[in-house]
Amino acid sequence: MRICIAGAGAIGCTLAARLAASGQPVNVLARGATLKQLQHHGVQLTDLDGQHQVAVNASHSAQALGPQDLILVCTKAPALQAIFEQIQPMIHADTVVIPVVNGLPWWYFRGIDSRFANDRIDAIDPDGELNRLVPEQHLIGCVVFITATRKAPGIVAASNPHLMIMGEITHQLTDRLEQVRRVIEQAGIEARASDTIRDQIWTKVIANLTSNPLSVVSGATLEQLYSDPHLQPLVRRMLDETLLAAASHGARIRFDPATIMAMGTSMGSVKTSMLQDFEAGAPLELATIGHAVVELAEKNGIAMPTTRHVLALAEFLSRTASQTNPNPIQNTAQ
Incomplete structure (x- = not known):
């Protein structure tokens, strides 16, 4: 081959x-x-x-x-x-x-x-x-x-x-x-x-969307995002919104919300790939990880207000950073 x-x-x-x-x-x-x-x-x-x-x-x-x-x-x-x-x-x-x-x-x-x-x-x-x-x-x-x-x-x-x-x-x-x-x-x-490759894709999208954009906004590690008392409620609201969007398109997710939260916490003090991209001044994958999910949710009349707000904040920070540093360094993210 x-x-x-x-x-x-x-x-x-x-x-x-x-x-x-x-x-x-x-x-x-x-x-x-x-x-x-x-x-x-x-x-x-x-x-x-x-x-x-x-x-x-x-x-x-x-x-x-x-x-x-x-x-x-x-x-x-x-x-x-x-x-x-x-x-x-x-x-x-x-x-x-x-x-x-x-x-x-x-x-x-x-x-x-x-x-x-x-x-x-x-x-x-x-x-x-x-x-x-x-x-x-x-x-x-x-x-x-x-x-x-x-x-x-x-x-x-x-x-x-x-x-x-x-x-x-x-x-x-x-x-x-x-x-x-x-x-x-x-x-x-x-x-x-x-x-059922779409089910597998949704499973990872859920993990990415509930962690990556908020990590850019907060600078938090995966463990902090899923366990810190100030961040955990926000993550859980985003998780519930994304699970509903996935289900509306027929996706079957193997894990319940509590298990997903526990799995995120168990990843430890690891920076998300999007946070690493942000720190490197590289473009963020907000379209595929975030905006596309919101678009699919809209097709079935599902609102994702918390997710929208976090995505907007991440977009603002990314745009501001690119204006400040128009020559990003080479990405070292996952």
Whole structure:
């Protein structure tokens, strides 16, 4: 299988290192200092299995890398259109594209029957460009649970077990899904195939939305957000609003609210990826993690007043910071 990692941040380098260490040839689309590091020294990953120093075929040119069978797009949501435009020379008729991105996906209403069939999510893809660039037949959905930090270009550390949940956007269990799952599993990453990928996406969205924007506003860690007496009531109101929005679109969440709160507390004094992005001056994934959820809630007449207020505060802080520091440093977030 010809595999390309498009985006060589913390998650992209983690996947590239694990795949290459398993003997799978790996192409990486990268640029700048990261490209030079990968070309001369490969990827260096330190995780629970030890240290991996592996060679990859890195280039800034999708044309040079050529057609790929599997493209794992590992970027932040605001950069999706740019990277989708860049990978066009790598897509052939049977290419599978897996966006490894936080939040609700732009394709949410595609591939299944619903009264919102083929609707766009304006917060993410207002003009339909994402769907045009990567049509639905190429897509497999994904939820990734990999906590990784970029120490330097091409050098990454991960302190937790790796898990990827993947599923066809049609909710079918297909041969190509199983083929991709096996490749990921052989790389030492727990890989699960799901016939309800939207439920899995909502589960992570709930965790992200109840923690990430408020962490930007408060500067709090995950443990503080879910347990501090000043913040916990606010988080719980956002949780209730998001669970209702998810249920209105038929999502089945495995965990009850108390369990979700306890799981958040158990994460300890960890900064959310959005707080790390904010501190680095990078764009925030508020559209996919927050505004898209509010948009879907509106479709079913559900108000999310607390969530809206927190998102507005996070937007204000992000905009003010970008005006103060127009040249953000390289992101080192999850």
